[in-house]
Amino acid sequence: MEDQLLCCEVDSIRRAYQDVNLLNDRVLHTMLKAEENYLPSPNYFKCVQKEIVPKMRKIVATWMLEVCEEQKCEEEVFPLAMNYLDRFLSVEATRKTRLQLLGATCMFLASKMKETVPLTAEKLCIYTDNSVQPGELLQMELLVLNKLKWDLASVTPHDFIEHFLSKLKICPSTKQILRKHAQTFVALCATDVNFIASPPSMVAAGSVVAAVQGLYLKSQDASLSSQNLTNFLSQVIRSDPDCLRSCQEQIESLLESSLRQAQQHSNTTESKHVDEDVDLSCTPTDVRDINI
Amino acid sequence: MSDVRLSNGSPTLERTDSRVSDHPKPSACRSLFGFVDHEELKRDLKGHLREMEEAASAKWGFDFANHTPLANARLEWELVDCRDVPGFYNKQPRREKGVCSAGNNNVDLNGNHSCVVVASSEDTDRSDGQMECTEQCTGLRKRPACHDPSAQNKRSHSSSDEVTCPSLSHSTERTPRKTSPRRQT
Known part of the structure; x- marks a missing residue:
């Protein structure tokens, strides 16, 4: 019986629901402590x-x-x-x-x-x-x-993004878009040598702030304003707001330069399409023009 | 940077299809840094693996290639009956025959025990935090360890100082014992 069931399901990815019990401060603090153990030498x-x-x-x-x-x-x-x-x-x-x-x-x-x-x-x-x-x-x-001493359970920026998103007062659909943008920034950072020594929490926070800015997200109580969000997240990751701000700026300039290069590249290779994703249609010009 | 594509893939939660492209795009299939000298690579890898084995040998006082303890080593090895150790140590990967040498009949084709859920629920709760992904992948294989009454919970994991060395799992009948240890299994 079990075999048959497995056969039927083999074509789809089975995935557990996210456990909200893991999105608490105790877990977050453990991750902040643990991430240092997985930092490469800069x-x-x-x-x-x-x-x-x-x-x-x-x-x-x-x-x-x-x-x-x-x-x-x-x-x-x-x-x-x-x-x-x-x-x-x-x-x-x-x-x-x-x-x-x-x-x-x-x-x-x-x-x-x-x-x-x-x-x-x-x-x-x-x-x-x-x-x-x-x-x-x-x-x-x-x-x-x-x-690697068999220790593969590295903390990644993705682990932090969920925690940060759970702390922001935004609707689920916006959260989805924000998550996607932040994850894109994280991937971008992983390709860049300047972020090798940055703790994952910092990269994640910088990516979330940059994504909120890029998407021009706003909230009624101004908690999403650049300054408030930076202050808030820097407290969450126990860092300095100036550090976080410079990380965010670094991410933005990395995005800009990679967009420029991607654009040049797409001029030569026609196979790349212009991004037509719905979520990007509401974003400001620089993000909307992303060539994927 | 020229080739970095900003991810346009569906967000994590939306990915429901399995891998589609069994035939990778030719453009992505490329050799980046020129010719690989396979002979040299094989030799070097072999050397590395031998070094690792020697290091493990020295650490555990055990000749893993020949499955014999080393003389004059820091650890004293003694034979134990494989039926006396927790199933964790000699459990075969699932889908294989002879699943558990402890004479267990409640195992289905996937190597899952009928007692799994009940007996291990406590354990699952505790370790979910750090282990969610590993648990997901290897959970089924690990669970049956709970079948052995002496190894019901985390003890079998936390006391497994001895299994940090991977090759050790081949020599399940032998258990290392330090000169003044507290017996852990």
């Missing part, structure tokens, strides 16, 4: 790596994001994989020709951690244009696990 390019430079991280990150999107991975798989990659590179000098193998391995692990139907080694190898083999990926997996 200067590993200088101190550990001999061949790998920031530009290569960007290249591999861009590829990883593309694979995650094409495979419709859960949103948090990509930032989590980048966390593994940075933590590995923080402790182990790596040849540049093996950076892609490392990236694939980190996606493999992150996908296993977060998804009911994880990415397979074979599929990931296809995405490397068969430049690595499944057997190598599996051995690399063991090496990465070892270097």
Whole structure:
């Protein structure tokens, strides 16, 4: 009987409901304490790596994001994989020709951690244009696990976003849009070397503030005004409002520069479509013009 | 940055379809940093894995390749009957035969026990916080550990200092014992 049921359900992703009991301050404080244990070393390019430079991280990150999107991975798989990659590179000098193998391995692990139907080694190898083999990926997996001390339960910005959203007085549909925008910013940050050392809580808060600004969200009691929101969230993450503001500005300028480059890129490749998402139609010009 | 696509994928909660594209887009399939020397890579990986095994060997005083304890090691190993250890240690992955050597008949094809829900509910509540995702993926496989009366709850997890080394799980009959330990299983 059970077998038959499983067969019928095999085509859809089964997902648990969000547990509201986990969205409380006790959990939040535990996460704020725990996140420090998962921060990569900020200067590993200088101190550990001999061949790998920031530009290569960007290249591999861009590829990883593309694979995650094409495979419709859960949103948090990509930032989590980048966390593994940075933590590995923080402790182990790596040849540049093996950076892609490392990236694939980190996606493999992150996908296993977060998804009911994880990415397979074979599929990931296809995405490397068969430049690595499944057997190598599996051995690399063991090496990465070892270097990360088998601790894969990194706190990610996504974990914080839900907490922040639960504290804002906004309607569910707006929340959905806001979540999506904030998650996009988080992914963007994960591709950028300047955010390697930023705690996930900071990236999450900066992304939420930037998303609220970008969407021109307002509330009756002005709690969503830039200053109030920044002050509020910086208290929540126990940080300084100025730090959060500079993080937010960094995210906004990163968005701007990547939009500019995406636009240039889309001029040359016609295959990219203009974003037609409903949620973006109500947003101001700079966000609305996003070329996906 | 040129290729970064800002995510336009459906938000987390809306993703209900399983993986669609079994044939990846050719554009995404690319080798980023040139030719990989597979011979060299294999050699290096092998070296790393050997180092890891040696480190584990030294740490646990056990030769994992040959399944024998090392002489003069910090830990003393002794044989125990596999029926005396919690099912957690010798439980096969689900869908395999001979699911539990403790002679358990209440196991369906998926390796799930009929007692699962009742016996482990307490455990589930407690560990959900940190473990929600791992629990989701491996929960079914871990649960049956509760079948053994001596390993009913978190004790079997928290006392598993001994299983931090992955290769150790192969040698289930042996339990390490420190010179002045408190017996944990």
